[in-house]
């Protein structure tokens with residue numbers, strides 16, 4: 331019987347997941363191994379198991395297809411985080427069942443493609459006896475140990491395009507436009523697209539904001555004859571001393587908090603304080619859709635090929651990571667320990683300040 335490895339995609343979907351699957355299946359095939367796709371996230375490892383061999387021939391076109399052909403989930407019986415990112419222990423009976431099915435499938439190791447939550451689940455599976463290697467995915471770019479996660483570049487590229495489109499509208503109507511970006515508790519998407527899109531105000535979770543600061547910037551622009559302003563706000567941005575804006579009620583309690591809605595709050599307050607016409611636009615899940623950028627395709631291909639190499643070398647519990655110009659590997663435990671956030675004294679924020687961008691402080 332051929333050597334067999336498994337692959338599972340967990341957490342939110344993101345451009346490039348299929349490109350990783352493509353690279354893993356191809357690199358495994360060249361070693362004479364078969365790759366089994368686990369469907370529907372980690373729950374696919376529970377009875378009745380949802381898995382099937384991934385055919386080398388089926389890989390055509392996957393490199394640039396958005397989403398994941400395996401399906402994914404950020405809820406169910408494998409939840410390693412809830413609320414505002416607090417860690418959760420998975421039921422030992424669930425882990426034991428997954429291990430039994432993993433053995434019955436004849437798998438040597440499992441490639442876990444996911445962000446902080448899914449890699450934390452992966453580590454708990456590892457402790458239950460399932461050898462894993464990780465591939466760092468998330469549009470949020472908030473994983474430690476890797477220069478960048480895949481999906482981030484695609485999300486930033488979309489978000490920058492959205493700012494460009496909204497600017498022509500803002501300019502034509504002399505309006506203030508508040509654009510809301512994803513990113514959870516890290517402001518990477520907002521900071522990168524905000525600077526690349528030439529926004530005047532960028533609000534990120536790492537820097538608490540005040541309305542006085544935002545209004546000052548708008549008034550300054552008015553005085554310069556610029557009667558429109560682009561404001562970028564990360565979903566996790568907070569007013570000084572305030573709390574996150576979230577969706578949902580008690581039904582959300584067994585999963586991570588769903589951030590979102592801050593742009594409407596900020597837009598209303600700017601309108602009240604300035605008397606200007608203000609509109610908000612939430613980019614939401616559009617940031618997770620579509621084809622991966624060239625950068626992400628290449629990164630995913632390199633990540634996938636290196637994940638298979640790690641299995642070949644028996645380097646379990648490790649995650650592939652980008653450390654230009656190389657792809658290295660690091661212990662997953664080091665990547666999921668704490669979030670990688672935008673350094674407030676780093677070059678991104680400094681560059682923004684040098685250009686006169688208001689960070690809300």
Ligand code: F6P
Pocket residue numbers: 342404445468469470512513514565588589618
């Ligand atoms: O982690 C990726 C992400 O898109 C975050 O930026 C966002 O807060 C969250 O997932 C949204 O999750 P859901 O798809 O469950 O609404």
